[in-house]
Amino acid sequence: MEKTVGKILRQDALGGNVFSMEIEAPEVASQAGAGQFVNVYTKDASKLLPRPISFCGFDADKGTIRLVYRVTGKGTGTEEFSSLGAGDRISLVGPLGNGFPLLNGTPLLIGGGIGIPPMLALGKNFYERTGRRVRFVLGYRGLPLFLKEEFEPYGDVFVSTDDGSGGTHGTVIDAVKENGLSADILYACGPVPMLRGVKALSQEWGITAYLSMEGRMACGVGACLACVCKTTKTDAHSKVKNARVCVDGPVFKAEEVDLS
Amino acid sequence: MNTSVTIAGVTMKNPVTTASGTFGSGQEYSKFVDLNRLGAVTTKGVAIVPWEGNETVRIAETYGGMLNAIGLQNPGVDVFLERDLPFLKQYDTKVIVNVCGHSVDEYVECVKRLSEAPVDLLEINISCPNVKQGGITFGTAPKMAELVTRKVKEAAAQPVIMKLTPNVTDITEIARAVEAGGADGISLINTLTGMKIDTKTRKFVLANQTGGLSGPAIHPVAVRMCYQVHKAVGLPIIGMGGIMNAQDALEMILAGATMVAAGTVNFVEPDATVKIIEGIEAYMEENHIDEISSLVGAVED
Numbered sequence: 001m002e003k004t005v006g007k008i009l010r011q012d013a014l015g016g017n018v019f020s021m022e023i024e025a026p027e028v029a030s031q032a033g034a035g036q037f038v039n040v041y042t043k044d045a046s047k048l049l050p051r052p053i054s055f056c057g058f059d060a061d062k063g064t065i066r067l068v069y070r071v072t073g074k075g076t077g078t079e080e081f082s083s084l085g086a087g088d089r090i091s092l093v094g095p096l097g098n099g100f101p102l103l104n105g106t107p108l109l110i111g112g113g114i115g116i117p118p119m120l121a122l123g124k125n126f127y128e129r130t131g132r133r134v135r136f137v138l139g140y141r142g143l144p145l146f147l148k149e150e151f152e153p154y155g156d157v158f159v160s161t162d163d164g165s166g167g168t169h170g171t172v173i174d175a176v177k178e179n180g181l182s183a184d185i186l187y188a189c190g191p192v193p194m195l196r197g198v199k200a201l202s203q204e205w206g207i208t209a210y211l212s213m214e215g216r217m218a219c220g221v222g223a224c225l226a227c228v229c230k231t232t233k234t235d236a237h238s239k240v241k242n243a244r245v246c247v248d249g250p251v252f253k254a255e256e257v258d259l260s
Numbered sequence: 261m262n263t264s265v266t267i268a269g270v271t272m273k274n275p276v277t278t279a280s281g282t283f284g285s286g287q288e289y290s291k292f293v294d295l296n297r298l299g300a301v302t303t304k305g306v307a308i309v310p311w312e313g314n315e316t317v318r319i320a321e322t323y324g325g326m327l328n329a330i331g332l333q334n335p336g337v338d339v340f341l342e343r344d345l346p347f348l349k350q351y352d353t354k355v356i357v358n359v360c361g362h363s364v365d366e367y368v369e370c371v372k373r374l375s376e377a378p379v380d381l382l383e384i385n386i387s388c389p390n391v392k393q394g395g396i397t398f399g400t401a402p403k404m405a406e407l408v409t410r411k412v413k414e415a416a417a418q419p420v421i422m423k424l425t426p427n428v429t430d431i432t433e434i435a436r437a438v439e440a441g442g443a444d445g446i447s448l449i450n451t452l453t454g455m456k457i458d459t460k461t462r463k464f465v466l467a468n469q470t471g472g473l474s475g476p477a478i479h480p481v482a483v484r485m486c487y488q489v490h491k492a493v494g495l496p497i498i499g500m501g502g503i504m505n506a507q508d509a510l511e512m513i514l515a516g517a518t519m520v521a522a523g524t525v526n527f528v529e530p531d532a533t534v535k536i537i538e539g540i541e542a543y544m545e546e547n548h549i550d551e552i553s554s555l556v557g558a559v560e561d
Contacts (some may be wrong), residue, residue: 001530049527217319219526223283223289225304225318225333226316228333240335
């Protein structure tokens with residue numbers, strides 16, 4: 001694997017500081033899976049570390065990947081990414097990490113905040129694999145409900161918002177309950193409080209949940225041990241109750257991670 | 261052109277290794293780098309038993325650098341010997357094992373466990389700023405640094421390199437102390453202690469509050485200390501601190517380093533080590549340098 005230079009095909013502002021970037025990067029696209037991520041490098045030499053961003057989509061035939069990300073503030077690496085347009089180049093390493101396994105049974109896909117984009121890639125994968133529409137629960141702070149329409153071809157979309165501006169006023173778990181949803185397996189990506197709720201739901205229903213964890217990363221390849229998350233049992237690699245989000249995850253079975 | 265260098269009787273094919281903690285056990289980067297190309301691989305610090313490390317958040321990016329407070333998480337020497345070392349031994353590169361401990365006894369026990377193993381050099385970390393006991397507390401007091409060096413030397417089967425912290429008033433004082441303790445070489449510099457505060461939340465960014473600053477921001481400090489130590493003691497030096505490219509590496513060699521280690525740059529360019537080696541070779545060719553060792557400490561006074 002090596003650092004590759006992708007060509008940006010388009011960049012769109014989705015509102016709420018969220019941007020969508022489509023990049024031509026055939027080698028990355030041909031190996032990409034839902035839940036995996038790429039390390040994206042800034043051009044600013046004072047910013048050393050890559051930004052890990054999950055796939056919102058990928059198309060091996062077209063050789064493209066799509067990254068949907070939030071600009072985290074003024075002068076940040078993500079702000080630099082958002083300033084790039086069609087024809088610009090961007091350095092990437094990936095795909096990295098372990099994605100979501102596509103298992104049999106009725107899935108429920110839950111995304112929160114900037115954890116929403118990877119669920120689009122996963123939902124599309126499920127739909128293409130089985131031909132059956134799935135169910136999504138998307139949790140937003142409020143408007144805009146970025147990407148929402150793009151989920152609709154692949155399944156029924158239920159929304160929750162923190163401020164009540166759309167869908168269920170409350171959490172994604174509130175939306176699950178309010179809409180009487182059920183599933184055989186849960187897939188989730190979002191902030192830790194949301195993942196805690198999804199894990200509790202999986203225990204309540206007695207089903208498996210796969211959670212995509214986030215961690216502050218440096219290397220992204222398992223060397224630096226910056227991005228570890230707590231595990232319920234002694235991890236096979238680290239021999240302590242820590243697993244590396246970047247290579248042991250980012251997707252973990254809910255029972256493996258300690259979210260307390 | 262001869263790029264090989266010798267430290268304490270161990271000859272490396274070129275003067276480039278990895279800085280401990282930035283390259284895992286070598287396996288993690290082996291899909292980016294042909295490890296056969298490296299003069300040596302320096303492993304993540306290993307202790308006599310597994311260490312949990314610090315709470316997260318463990319890293320923060322800073323201008324031209326980064327802070328880390330990993331806290332020397334490691335799986336323990338037994339796992340290292342069973343899993344990580346056999347992996348490295350598949351490659352034609354030397355192995356430098358970084359050793360950490362909370363106490364003199366822990367260093368000694370760990371070094372003893374490594375005595376039968378196919379390890380070329382030991383690098384003793386008396387300079388980690390991120391653990392409460394051991395680490396830097398041994399590296400900031402000359403008497404303590406000398407004592408640890410002596411005890412480790414008594415127990416070690418392999419040559420002993422002491423890794424020094426820059427967080428001292430006079431690095432040459434510590435360098436002389438480890439020389440007096442019988443060290444075979446010196447690695448420097450470990451990270452500079454730093455701190456970052458989030459102005460939005462008014463909290464420390466790192467769970468550990470302080471962390472070690474690395475990256476190009478610290479490179480001039482490392483070059484200066486390398487030069488000072490080279491002048492002060494007769495031991496070979498593995499120079500490190502913010503090396504980003506071959507030019508930075510050559511600067512460190514001219515300041516007095518026999519070997520150099522690439523650290524944070526691995527996160528920036530996963531194959532940086534090989535690029536640095538190629539850059540050194542190109543420099544030697546352009547400047548008609550036959551022996552890399554002729555450049556060690558060759559800065560004009």
